[in-house]
Each structure stands twice: as structure tokens, then as C-alpha cells.
Amino acid sequence: MKLSGNTIFITGGGSGIGRGLAEALHKLGNQVIISGRRKGHLGEVTKANPGMQSVELNVEDPASIAAVATKLIAEHPKLNVLINNAGIMQIDDAASTIDEGLLVSTITTNLMGPIRMTSALIEHLKKQDAATVINVSSVLGFVPLAMTAVYSSTKAAIHSYTQSLRYKLKDSSVKVLELAPPWVQTDLLNSNDEPRAMPLAQFIDETIKVLGTDTEEVLVEGAKTLRNNPGPGEAALVIQFNDTMEQPPH
Template sequence: MKMTGNTILMTGGGSGIGRALAHRFCDLGNDVIITGRRRPALDEAIAGRPRMSAHLLDVEDPEAILDFTRHLAATGSKINVLINNAGIMPLEDALAPRDLADAKAVIETNLLGPIRMIDKLLPQLLGQPDPVIVNVTSGLAFQPTARAPTYSATKAAMHSYTVSLRFALKGKIEVIELAPPGVQTDLTPGQATREGYQPLDEFADEVMRLFAILPTPPEILVERVKPLRFAERDGTVDQVLAMLNS
């Protein structure tokens, strides 16, 4: 993936990891379009950055995705990099009776949302030079937490989908997976200051250094996520699961 001269679409770019990476890509000389569900957060994220623009989009809504991608096509969008970052992580008690509304929303947002974005934007991406798809998964794609079983499952599914997509699009579109560890963001209550989680700026800086490697690694893995990613290889699954679920 080239680091400058792109037109990048970042879902979930109004806060957290999406915002931090969008700013860094913009600072390198890329045009960056961010999407999200909260207009004030989007406006704050693009303030003072003429190479950034923002659109309201809830990736849980398939009709909204269709309308948005049609708008991009109609306005002659030159997007060549799609970063599927939007996600939600409600904590769950799998033993408690519930209506599963949260679980359904997680699946729609974290799994079907990226799949739909890729499906609708694929023709545009194929028509641009240096096209790239980046799917943001999680260390929990490889070792889950019982506090967020549906979230963990959707990220595992997105890892698998990304591997398949990489083979299907070989020679046509570069497909990259970014799997964060626990990062200090507002993804869950109290996470922005949670001890042991990686500070957001430290994470984003490390990620950008990895993106700059030539050729770009198919998996962007900061050091803190490697114990989860390679637990099966290293024979440490029981220890890692105990740590995640303590």
C-alpha cells in the first residue's frame, strides 16, 4: 500500500482508532473521507483539515450503505483505499435471558457492514490505481473474551473473510487485515483509561510504521497483539484465554 496520494474512505472515523489513523493518513498527503453515526464527532474530526471530509453513515443499515455508495459513484469519487473500521462492542452476559438485539446489531455492524461496503464499492475500487481494502478486526478474532462473545465471533469471521478475499482479489486489489489489541478508546465504558491497554497515539504511530513497510504486510500486528494472534502457534492458548477472561 502506498502511503501518500490516495483517496481513503474510513468508516467509523469520527473517534478512536479510526480518527487517529485518518488524521495520520491525512497528514501524509492523502485525501480522507470519514463516516460515522454522530455528526458532532465527525465535524470535530475534520476541523482544520481541508483534505478531510465527513458523511453520516450507519453501516448497520444496508439501505444507508447503498445510498452512500451510489452517491460516491454519482459524484465521481476517486476512492482507491477502503478501510472498514466501524464497529461496536456491547458487553454481554451469555447466561442471562435476553432478546439478542445487541448481538444482532453487532453482527450487522461488525460483519455484514464491511461485507456490504466491499460489495458496493468493489467496482469503484477496481477502476482506480493502487486499490486497497483494509479490514480492521481485533486480537479477539484469535482468542475470544466471554464478556463479548458476539463481538469476538464477528471479528473471527472477518479474519476468515479477509483471508478469502485476499485470495479472490490477488493481483487486483491489495487486502490487508489490521488486528488491534486492547487500545485506550471509548469502544467500551472505561476503556479510554483502562490500565494495561495500549495508549491510542502509541498504537496509531506503531500501526503507521507497519503500513510503511514495503511490501506492506498482509496483517498489521503491533507487538501487543502478537500474544493473541500467535497463541495457538506458541501453545499458550490456555494462558491467554485465562488472562482475557480473568
């Protein structure tokens, strides 16, 4: 992917990986528009990065997605990169009753949100000389974390959807990438100070380097073992991984 001269829209850009990507891409000479539900977070990011813009968006709400897409196309006709990053992660228990609110909000945000956002912008993106859709999945889409079964399932579904989208757009000007992060120090599961997670700054630096290549899957080194697990015998690593994650950090 070309790393400069783009007009980029990032969902969930007010914190964590979304903010990290937004700031890195802003510094590289792109027009970046971030979105999220929390107006205060958006204002904090844009104030710290003069020239960056923001728009409030609730990715659980189809009407909000439609309104923001219309606004983006009108105000940023050169928009050529969509990064579907917004997501929520909550602990559940697949061996017990799963809270209906958790189930619906997670699937609506993590899976239906990116599909709806892409659908709302895809005809515009296809008109650009070169465009990119980046879907942020997770290594947990390949090796699920049992304590976040619903979240992990949505990320597996995003991987599947991304492959279909890529195939359908293969003869267009739109490239489709998947960014599958490992465990990163962010607000998700209160992991900001988690020693087993990858520091956010390091993750962003490595990700930008990989993003600048021709790869369709954007993977930092720390993500590759889990990404490459699916296949015959995959259960062994799933069990080992979950046994490890149930232990407290040393």
C-alpha cells in the first residue's frame, strides 16, 4: 500500500490501535479522518494532531453509518482508504449462559459494523484510481481465546468476509487487506500495562513497515505463530494457548 497522499477514514480512531494508526499515517502525509462514539476522545486526538479531522460514529447503528458515509463522500471526494478498526472485547463464558446484550453488541460492532461501513463506501472507493479497504481482525480469529468466545468468533468471521471481499474486488481498483494484531497493550481487557502484550508503539511501527509492502495480510512477527495455526492438529495449540492465558502473568 502507498503510505502517503491518501485520504483515510478510520473507525475507532479515538484510542488504542486506531489512534496509533491514525497518528502514524497522519505523520506520513495523509489526510486522516477518525471516528468513534466518544466526542472527547476524538477531540483529544485531533487537537494533538493538527490537520486531522474527526466525525462521531456509532458503528452499531446503520443510520449513523449511512449518515457518516454520505458526509465523508461529500466532504472528502478523494477518500480512498477505509480502515475498519472499531471493535469491542468482553469476557464471556461459552460454557454458561451468555449475556444477550454482550452477544448482540459484540457481533453488531465487530462484524456487522465493518460489513455495513464497507457497503456504504464501496461504490465510492471503486471510482478511485487506487483504493484500499483494511479490515482489522485478530490472531484470536485463528486461535480463539476461550474466555472471549464471542469476540474471537467475530474476528474469525471478519477473516472469512475479508477473503470474500478481496475475491469480489480482484478486478477493481480496490485492494483488500487484513490486519491481524497479536495481544497489544490497549484498553481492550485493560491491557495497557499487561507485560505479556506487545507495546502499542512497537506494534504500530512494525505494522506501518509491513503495510508499506504488497502483502494482503498485515502481520507483525509476533502474530505469525497464531495466524499460521489453523489446519490439521490445530486443537493442540488452542488448548496450550488457553491454558497459558488462564495463568496469571509472571
